[in-house]
Amino acid sequence: MDKEMDFFLMLLEYYAEHNDTTADVVLKEWDRAGMTDRIFSMYEIYHVESLDNAFDDIDRMIAEGSDS
Numbered sequence: 001m002d003k004e005m006d007f008f009l010m011l012l013e014y015y016a017e018h019n020d021t022t023a024d025v026v027l028k029e030w031d032r033a034g035m036t037d038r039i040f041s042m043y044e045i046y047h048v049e050s051l052d053n054a055f056d057d058i059d060r061m062i063a064e065g066s067d068s
Helices: 003-018 023-032 036-041 051-064
Strands: none
Touching (some): 003 036, 036 051
């Protein structure tokens, strides 16, 4: 497994824990919102900053209802 996938899975698990849910529920939500690929592609930004910043960014994307 490459480093991007390792990080994505870690981010998914921690985001789920942060939101008191499970990774499968979060992944379904991200897929439904069309955000999964975008979040995966944010590795270069997300892996060098606080996970809380990544969580805030993901929450913002969900609230906007798009992958923008």
